[in-house]
Amino acid sequence: MLQLSTSKTPQRDLRQFLEGVYQGRHLQAFRAGQTIPMNPLDIWVVCRGVVQLSTLYPNGDEALLGLACSSMPFGLPLSLIYPYQAIAMSDVDLMCLTLIEVQQSPDLTNEIFLHLSRRLRQAEAMLAMAGCRRVEDRLRQLLLLLQMEIGSPCAEGTRLSVRLTHQHLASAIGTTRVTVTRLLGKLKDENWLKLDSSRHIVLLQ
Structure with a gap:
């Protein structure tokens, strides 16, 4: 099962990269408990705080899909799940990027990919966890x-x-x-x- 590494590889900070590339663009702040609006062409990046990603079953029960932490991207272009909702678990600061911006910037695409790999590892850990009886x-x-x-x-x-x-x-x-x-x-x-x-x-x- 899940193993804790005693020598974690330092995570690259996508926030610093974004602030360097998009100087002057304002971050969008959400308070804990607020729902974050989703657009089919927008990708959010967490600059501070933690966002809960979840879906709803037909009976109304909620299922956790993952947690977007510092530097992690999330949004409708990155998921096939419907409904797909994001709620601030703490006070958060987010930067909104369009899918076109990401596609047109090789550097940005590479940075997004690196932090998507963190989401993939998290998703695999949650799948393994779900198998525990x-x-x-x-x-x-x-x-x-x-x-x-x-x-x-x-x-x-x-x-x-x-x-x-x-x-x-x-x-x-x-x-x-x-x-x-x-x-x-x-x-x-x-x-x-x-x-x-x-x-x-x-x-x-």
Whole structure:
């Protein structure tokens, strides 16, 4: 299953590249919980924060498709899923590029590809996680994935930079909020994780 690398390769910062190429273009800010508008010809790039990508089943249940973190692109041109929605999980700053801009710039195309590969690795990790029969194993794998994507080292372990609700976690692993609440309590008792004073998850590893 998911393995944490002890020597992570530094990620190239697409934000710096974009700011150099598109000086004077304003970033678009969204508050946590806001829905990000989607256009068939627009690609968004995350400059700050985390965006939740999801879809809805016919019965109204939500399924998590992934998390777009710093420098990651997302948008309708990059997906076949419908409906496809993006919601700011934290306050975010985004830059909007048109598909034509990306297609006409070899340098920009290359940078977008590099960060799409991060999304591919994340998607494969989520597919592997979905194959775990035990809900507890799926939750552990999800938290390890989040540790890599949005974790920041702290004195006690790794703090997830976004405050996740029990419903966020439940939607991601295909279970109920009540089950996630029970399992988080179990993991706390095992000293596997804790919540800090601002209700952020800290993985104690």
